[in-house]
Amino acid sequence: MKIVLCLLALLVLIAPAYADYTNSPEAKFASGNGNIAYLTVGVLIPFVEDGRNADPHGIRTLDALGTSVLLEQALKLIVREPRPDTGSRNSFPSGHTTAAFAIAAMESNYHPSQAPIWYTGASLIGVSRIVLDRHWVHDVVAGAALGYLTARWELQNSHGLVLAPFIVPSSHAVGMEGCIHF
Numbered sequence: 001m002k003i004v005l006c007l008l009a010l011l012v013l014i015a016p017a018y019a020d021y022t023n024s025p026e027a028k029f030a031s032g033n034g035n036i037a038y039l040t041v042g043v044l045i046p047f048v049e050d051g052r053n054a055d056p057h058g059i060r061t062l063d064a065l066g067t068s069v070l071l072e073q074a075l076k077l078i079v080r081e082p083r084p085d086t087g088s089r090n091s092f093p094s095g096h097t098t099a100a101f102a103i104a105a106m107e108s109n110y111h112p113s114q115a116p117i118w119y120t121g122a123s124l125i126g127v128s129r130i131v132l133d134r135h136w137v138h139d140v141v142a143g144a145a146l147g148y149l150t151a152r153w154e155l156q157n158s159h160g161l162v163l164a165p166f167i168v169p170s171s172h173a174v175g176m177e178g179c180i181h182f
Helices: 002-018 025-031 033-049 051-079 095-110 112-131 137-156
Strands: none
Touching (some): 025 112, 033 112, 095 137, 112 137
């Protein structure tokens, strides 16, 4: 956790130095196609790397991602903070950063040796949101915390969160048998 916070803090501190790069192709890629690729790979990689644990890992990663996005959207509706570039009232927290850190935390749990890669990618996505003037620094920090904490909550809950009916904790399999919990 310390390395995650240090990396995010470093990137957030240097992001304002790049504030004049709002047309940066790197930042646009990180916020656009790079973000989509990152999230897609994060959800699909368990099905490639995890063998017999692929189904529960993939579904649990998808569950953490979906739950974090639902919580992020609820916070946007409650807080209604203006964006720095347009003034539209949906800045807090950063959805891109929330989703990226949910994926990073889940994949780092399942593949600890890959943690630096996942958290670096998530941090770059968060910083791109600041560089592109789409979010304030605190939006990105809150999004990172929300994504990370939602993933940790997912991992601590044997039934999952939103997709609980499809997660069977006793056999670590996925199926409709999990719909009834006693």
